[in-house]
Amino acid sequence: MERNNTKYLFITIFIAAILWYVMFVIKPINFWLEMSLSIIFLVFISLIVDKKIIRVDKITLKNIVIGPCEEIYWRGFIQNTLSKKLGENKGYILTALMYAGVHIITGNMMLVIAALVCGIYWGWMYKKQKSLSSVIISHAIWDLTIFVLLPIM
Template structure:
């Protein structure tokens, strides 16, 4: 079957753009709509593809924690370099934190229990895996990462798109390496906790 005939993939891609567009329309509804959007992502992912888990619990926890720390360190180093360049990264980072960081306790709950697992299930466990049926695994990974970055165009923040691209390439490569969605969820969780809660860059 050709990619353009894969109606679940087409539906998933189209829905992601529509839902992320609505999500970023108003910062006051961001957490409500993104939570609802991610629940849709989880649903279509679970219905369409089995959840890959080719690592035992101890191993995916270890790799997940270590990779999350490594990605945060790379982002921190990249941010330090950006501050030395003519582009104004500090303002963009501060704006992203101010507009979209968790504020209420329920924000943290849905971030940990819904949004982080949902993004990995959808963008790696569904989009990247589905693309792997129609192209080689590395091309599928890069394409999925580009898609992951592109849906954040509606945020209006180019730096968010670049961050999503870097994250997509990193987690997509981990997915190829270990084929473990739980490992990716732990990695994403550790990264977000460091990036958003414990050691924000701005």
């Protein structure tokens, strides 16, 4: 019997918003450490709720960084759950809006817009391919570009 993931979805979105608030507004510890711990925590919850969300080829521990974990959580768990509940298109759009929405708490509108555009793109990729592999690679390249190669801060 398949578990109803909807209640867990809303709980984890609330937790994500709190974590993003702490990370971007309160800033109690190193951003990278906090972001890594936050998204790993969300992925852990997601995997407890639905062990079948990881549909990537040959994932190893060295691949588990912020971008891949975000994709497992946002596309693998949130979009997948909403798509089953509301239909593929509504699930995809609502996930992209929620992904951008949790970034509002940062007060950085450029980040919110980037999250919306990327959320739409990565959600579309996941919707079409039904796999996290290329979405994870795309997100990892995005993170490398904006945080390491061409940092905007």
